[in-house]
Amino acid sequence: MKRSTLISLLIITTAVAALSWGSLIGTSKMFAFHDVTQAARVQDFTVNLLAGNIPPRIAPDFSFHMGYPVFNFYAPTAYWITALINIAGFSVAGAMKLSLFLGLLLAAIGVFLLLRLYVSEKASLTAAILFITSPLFPLEIFVRGNLAELWFLAFLPFTLFLMTFQDRNMDKWSFILLAISSLFLFTAHNALSLVALMVCALFLLMQKHKISVGSALILGILGGAYFVLPAIFELPLTYAHEVAQMTQYRDHFVCIRQLWSSPWGFGGSVPGCADGMSFMLGKAVVAFASLGIITLAWGFRERKRPLQLNTFLFFAIMGIVSTFLVTQYSAFLWEPLKVFQFPWRFLTFSVFGLSFASAYIFHILDTKKFGKYLLAVIVIVLLIKGKQYFISNPEGQLDAKVYDKTFSSQEYREQKAAFRIPEYLPKTANYKAWRSLENSNFDIRNVLSPLDNGSVNTLQQGLFTREAQTSSKIFLINIHYFPNWKIFINNKLYVPEKFDQLGRPLVRSKSPVTTVLVQYSQTQVQAAGNLISFTSLAVLLLTISSPLWHKMQRLSAKA
Known part of the structure; x- marks a missing residue:
């Protein structure tokens, strides 16, 4: 790696540290944000990993210790990373802050490495700083606390960089990384x-060695089958569709003036233009992207072939189209897009595409006599202006230990967390009856609940294995029934057909003493997804062996 590149990476790391100092790093404080279940999810994801349940599917403590299949449907990337940091010795709050910091850092490095393949190093560095100092990042971190979207913003540019790098170098190690x-x-x-999949597919069409690059992408897609297959085929077993319909995309379009300037706040998204949170693209992003696009267009008029025409055009269009989609003017397109729920989610692609387009004007400036000094000034100003948004809500600051006791405690996970993400309640339960228990004193401590005067002897009260004996003739098994739970009654597999309003299996027994064993296991769909993911990993390892690798190179060269 060139010395200048190492210096640029050091500058980026220093810049991210400067932006994060006093909020993500260099402080014992933790901050509150919209998604108050993040800490609880990280804690129970960690519990799964330590128990050897890989990949995690159920949060065993959620919903009164009855088990909640949240990890079967929540995109897992951010939780793998954050839970591993937690296992490494950080507290839950510390792991979350470090995860947010690393996501921000990788996003900046990814944009820098991607742009470095198209424009000068100084232009790439400036555009990377422009990207992470846009209000989008502090919005995701300090207002929404959205680990998933932050890590998405990190891996999007990094994946596109690796696609281009692999296309140009045909290197087996970049193939693996891709x-x-x-x-x-x-x-x-x-x-x-889903949008990223489409973006990568279109970007693949611009590559020369489509077979090599496409093969790596396909292996990545298949590697995610452990999550994707259950998320598709088992989602109807929950109330996800019904809860999603409660959110109307029409209420969450962004007003044009909000994209340029809107008050910074820690509130929510509401109908109209008076949102409690800001949806600014960032004036610098809009200004420099506009200059980049105008300069690009001027090059066409002068019949000069602009630098990397197709690539800049691709990302400029991405930024413009995505910005259009967040506004009410795109309402006629949104019925098939309603799965995204909030139009402003497309701001991620807006800021990314426009930041890329801005790199063109930075590249032009870098060729001028005093250009490098001007770019240095731009970077400094961006960091100073951007720092003002990298703050948490003063009213929501807590000591990290207090935060953990509040939001990742056993009590919070059992009694509150699931109600903040109600869409994943299994349909074996009655939604309204379950919601009525929110903020109640309802509690379950036993494996079984007799409905007569029978006694219960608990043999195991684990998170993933529960066993008890009872003299009861009619009793409830205290789980939200979902196919992950396998029930054995007197050593025979039992598939429940009747449930109470909480989705607990209702069992009638004629035995004097009934032994009930409840064990967590993967469903057939989940096992199939796991097998596909494992197979893709094996294929990846085989592909990079010398004979197969050389064969792929020959096929790519012919294509």
Whole structure:
């Protein structure tokens, strides 16, 4: 690696540290944000990993210790990373802050490395700083606390960089990294990863060695089958569709003036233009992207072939179209897009595409006599202006230990967390009856609940294995029934058909003493997804062996 590149990476790391100092790093404080279940999810994801349940499917403590299949449907990339940091010895709050910091850093490095393949190093550095100092990043971190979208923003540019690098170098190690990066990208976010798949497919058409690059992407897609297959085929077993219909995309379009300037706040998204959170693209992003696009167009008029025409055009169009989609003027397109729920989610692609387009004007400036000094001034100003948004809500600051006790405690996970993400309640339960228990004193401590005067002897009260004996003739098994739970009654597999309003299996027994064993296991769909993911990993390892690798290179050269 060139010395100048190492210096640029050091500058980026220093810049990210400067932006994060006093909020993500260099402080014992933690901050509150919209998604108050993040800490609880990280904690229970960690519990799964330590128990050897890989990949995690159920949060065993959620919903009164009855188990909640949240990890079967929540994009897992951010939780793999954050939970591993937690296992490494950081507290939950510390792991979340470090995860947010690393996501921000990787996003900046990814944009820098991608642009460095098309424009000068100084232009790439400036555009990377422009990208991470846009209000989008502090919005995701300090207002929404959205680990998933932040890591999506990190892996998107990094994956596109590896696609281009692999196309130009046909290197087996970049092939491996591309497959792994695309795996993380396509499992980073439930909705945005679908768009990323389309973006990568279109970007692939611009590459010369489509077979090599496309093969790595396909392996990445197949590697994510462990999550994607269950998320598709088992989602109807929950209330996800019904809860999603409660959110109307029409209420969440962004007003044009909000894209340029809107008050910074820590509130929510509401109908109209009076949102409690800001949806600014960033004036610098809009200004420099406009200059980049105008300069690009001027080059056509002068019949000069602009630098990397197709690539800049591709990302400029991405930025413009995505910006259009967040406004009410795109309402006629949104019925088939309603799966995204909030039009402003496309701001991720707006800021990314426009930041890329801005690199063209930075490249032009870098060729001028005093251009490098001007770019240095731009970077400094961007960091100073951007720092003002890298702050948490003063009213939501807590000591990290207090934060953990509040949001990742056993009590919070059992009694509150699931109600903040109600869409994943299994349909074996009655939604309204379950919601009525929110903020109640309802509690379950036993494996079984007799409905007569029978006694219960608990043999195991684990998170993933529960066993008890009872003299009761009619009793409830205290789980939200979902296919992950396998029930054995007197050593025979039992498939429940009747449930109470909480989705607990209702069992009638004629035995004097009934032994009930409840064990967590993967469903057939989940096992199939796991097998596909494992097979893709094996194929990846085989592909990079010398004979197969050389064969792929020959095929790519002929294509």
